[in-house]
Amino acid sequence: AQKVTQAQTEISVVEKEDVTLDCVYETRDTTYYLFWYKQPPSGELVFLIRRNSFDEQNEISGRYSWNFQKSTSSFNFTITASQVVDSAVYFCALSGERTYKYIFGTGTRLKVLA
C-alpha cells in the first residue's frame, strides 16, 4: 500500500526564518514519483516539484530546496528566509510508475508572521 505522512499539521514562523516541512512516504514500488504542491488561500493547488525514485540529488529553486533520502523514505521541503507570501498549505504526494493515482498527505499549514 502507498501512504504519505506529513506529521506537522501546522507550523508558525516569523518572517525571514528558515522552515522545513517533513514528508515521509511508504511504497513497495521500485519506481515512484514524489511531488510537492502549494495550496494558497484561493484553493488551487500549485505544483512545486517532482522527483523520481532514481534521482536522489537535492534540488534548489530560489528560496526553496528539497531533500530526498530513500534510506529514510523522506522528501523534505525547506523554505529559506520565509516570507508572508509563503503562507499556505503544503502537500506532499506520491505516485507509482504505472498508476494514474496520486496519494496525498494530510498537508502542513505554514503561517509566516510579519
Add this chain to the structure above:
Amino acid sequence: DGGITQSPKYLFRKEGQNVTLSCEQNLNHDAMYWYRQDPGQGLRLIYYSQIVNDFQKGDIAEGYSVSREKKESFPLTVTSAQKNPTAFYLCASGQGSPTEAFFGQGTRLTVV
C-alpha cells in the same frame, strides 16, 4: 490560456438532492481526477479517468458518480446517497504518472 475550470465556485444543496460539479480542461490531458478535501484529512481520491469513456473508483467513491464522454470534461455528481457531502472538491488533470497533475480552483459544496 490553458487550464482547468471548475464551476460553480460555491454550491449549496438541500438534503436529498443530487448536484453536479463541472470540470473542464483545455490542456489536452488524457487523465482527469476528482478529489475531496476535508479539514485535517488532506486530499482523498473520489474517481479518476485515464481515457474517454473509462473511469475507476478511488478511495471514497460511494455516493458519487462521474462520466467521461469527452476528453475535456469530467463532471462529478454528488448523489443523495452521499451522507456527508459538505466539502471542498478539486478537479485535476494530467498525462498520468509520472507527470504532475494540474488542479482547478475547486468547488465548495455546502449542504443546507
